[in-house]
Amino acid sequence: MSLLKRIEAAGVAAPRPGAGPAGAPVPDAPPDAASPGSQHSAPPPIAPPSGPARPLPTSVISPARDRALQLNRDLKSRVKARLIAELDPSMDLSRHDEVRQRLQVLFDQIVETESVILTRAERQRLFEELAADVIGFGPIEPLLQDPTVTEVMVNGPHKVYVERRGKLTLADAEFEDDEHVRRIIDRIVSPLGRHVDESSPICDARLPDGSRVNIVIPPISLIGPVITIRKFSKTPLTVDDLIRFGSLTREVAEFLKACVVARLNIVVSGGTGSGKTTLLDVLSTFIPDDERIITVEDAAELQLRQDHWVRLETRPANIEGKGAVTMRDCVRACLRMRPERIVVGECRGGEALDMLQAMNTGHDGSLTTGHANSPRDMLSRLETMVLMAGMDLPVRAIREQIASAVDLIVQQSRLRDGSRKVTQITEVQGMEGDTIVLQDIFTFEQTGFEGGRIIGSVRPTGVRPKFMPKLEDAGISLPASVFGISERFF
Numbered sequence: 001m002s003l004l005k006r007i008e009a010a011g012v013a014a015p016r017p018g019a020g021p022a023g024a025p026v027p028d029a030p031p032d033a034a035s036p037g038s039q040h041s042a043p044p045p046i047a048p049p050s051g052p053a054r055p056l057p058t059s060v061i062s063p064a065r066d067r068a069l070q071l072n073r074d075l076k077s078r079v080k081a082r083l084i085a086e087l088d089p090s091m092d093l094s095r096h097d098e099v100r101q102r103l104q105v106l107f108d109q110i111v112e113t114e115s116v117i118l119t120r121a122e123r124q125r126l127f128e129e130l131a132a133d134v135i136g137f138g139p140i141e142p143l144l145q146d147p148t149v150t151e152v153m154v155n156g157p158h159k160v161y162v163e164r165r166g167k168l169t170l171a172d173a174e175f176e177d178d179e180h181v182r183r184i185i186d187r188i189v190s191p192l193g194r195h196v197d198e199s200s201p202i203c204d205a206r207l208p209d210g211s212r213v214n215i216v217i218p219p220i221s222l223i224g225p226v227i228t229i230r231k232f233s234k235t236p237l238t239v240d241d242l243i244r245f246g247s248l249t250r251e252v253a254e255f256l257k258a259c260v261v262a263r264l265n266i267v268v269s270g271g272t273g274s275g276k277t278t279l280l281d282v283l284s285t286f287i288p289d290d291e292r293i294i295t296v297e298d299a300a301e302l303q304l305r306q307d308h309w310v311r312l313e314t315r316p317a318n319i320e321g322k323g324a325v326t327m328r329d330c331v332r333a334c335l336r337m338r339p340e341r342i343v344v345g346e347c348r349g350g351e352a353l354d355m356l357q358a359m360n361t362g363h364d365g366s367l368t369t370g371h372a373n374s375p376r377d378m379l380s381r382l383e384t385m386v387l388m389a390g391m392d393l394p395v396r397a398i399r400e401q402i403a404s405a406v407d408l409i410v411q412q413s414r415l416r417d418g419s420r421k422v423t424q425i426t427e428v429q430g431m432e433g434d435t436i437v438l439q440d441i442f443t444f445e446q447t448g449f450e451g452g453r454i455i456g457s458v459r460p461t462g463v464r465p466k467f468m469p470k471l472e473d474a475g476i477s478l479p480a481s482v483f484g485i486s487e488r489f490f
């Protein structure tokens with residue numbers, strides 16, 4: 001019998017007045033169906049903070065159950081308060097194993113003095129929850145440890161969503177209240193010398209493992225503190241993984257490799273979370289080992305395998321609003337660092353102008369990503385970004401810059417079924433009048449829909465790109481079949 005049921009069965013006395021929040025979650029509701037093999041295969045929760053955040057109608061929660069939930073919370077907060085009080089504050093929390101051992105000893109002592117009897121599983125579960133709160137990232141710690149979770153989204157204290165295999169689901173995790181989330185936020189940002197409060201309510205940060213974190217708190221967020229974590233993959237996806245996932249075909253991979261080796265300038269375009277950075281990382285693996293690569297990123301995510309790699313990362317302004325180093329600053333600096341390849345994580349603003357100028361002035365073979373829903377849309381975005389540089393350039397001049405700088409746009413999309421795929425590979429052919437001419441070389445063809453999955457892949461359009469001579473100059477010959485053309489017409 002779980003602790004909760006035991007307390008319920010014992011009909012323990014009423015809780016402190018006003019302590020029980022309305023619509024408290026039910027602890028033994030089924031775990032997140034989409035989380036097989038997750039960390040939650042552990043024993044059932046003894047306390048509600050880890051129950052799913054789907055409150056049952058008030059009428060379904062009996063007063064006895066409500067009381068039991070509150071007693072669980074009380075037990076947890078009592079043990080936690082004593083743990084924190086008795087833990088040596090000067091302990092170096094970075095010595096994880098040591099702190100954990102010390103916590104375990106203290107925890108055992110404290111639980112002995114509590115009158116509630118816990119099973120071994122309940123005790124372990126309570127310890128893990130408290131340890132996560134004291135030295136980890138609280139209720140989201142198991143999700144961060146779970147390799148099947150790729151993204152964690154905290155929408156206020158009571159709703160935590162995760163992404164698994166491209167699908168978003170409500171997770172089996174919950175914070176006590178806004179304050180609890182704020183404590184975890186402090187734990188994330190304070191080692192970085194950062195601070196999040198009402199006067200600076202938005203913050204980008206990184207976890208020690210490299211995961212990218214965005215934080216927005218009230219008054220900007222209207223639903224309580226919001227944390228979005230893009231987990232850092234310890235083993236970055238490779239081109240073979242992308243082929244295996246059906247994100248692209250082997251022919252397309254060969255074609256993209258040829259384009260990178262032949263120093264074409266490539267922009268990966270896509271929506272939020274569509275896999276742009278991942279594809280950029282994979283494209284970067286095609287850069288020959290003997291070239292000096294400089295990467296510029298807002299939050300360093302790329303994991304290049306080459307040895308001769310210089311990494312630059314932007315820096316936000318300090319508390320006095322000084323010391324910011326922007327993408328533009330970094331791109332300009334990198335031009336003076338003798339780059340043979342420039343890889344810009346994402347162009348969002350004026351740095352696009354510096355990037356295009358670099359591409360047009362001998363730094364060919366540059367790679368970047370941008371946020372757009374189609375290659376044509378990417379061109380408009382680039383135009384807008386160049387205007388953000390504050391130079392009063394006529395639109396035609398900007399278009400000419402774009403048309404002569406960019407050779408290829410690779411569109412990456414997150415499809416309705418959650419899968420990420422290359423959906424368009426488009427050549428930028430030049431200008432015709434005031435318009436940039438685009439030509440699709442590959443487009444995505446859906447052939448079916450099975451078991452909730454979109455079936456299809458990126459197929460050649462039968463058009464041979466105009467930049468083929470550049471590939472040939474680099475000594476690369478691709479079979480005509482890559483472009484869906486018969487050898488006779490190639």
Ligand SMILES: Nc1ncnc2c1ncn2[C@@H]1O[C@H](COP(=O)(O)OP(=O)(O)OP(=O)(O)O)[C@@H](O)[C@H]1O
Nearest residue numbers: 150242245247271272273274275276277278279420
């Ligand atoms: N082809 C793919 N197949 C499956 N998962 C993928 C693929 N590409 C990327 N992912 C996963 O999708 C998530 C988002 O990827 P990524 O960070 O590359 O997206 P993004 O477009 O750069 O996002 P953002 O717009 O936030 O910068 C990551 O967890 C990554 O591991």
Ligand SMILES: [Mg+2]
Nearest residue numbers: 276277278346
């Ligand atoms: Mg990205």
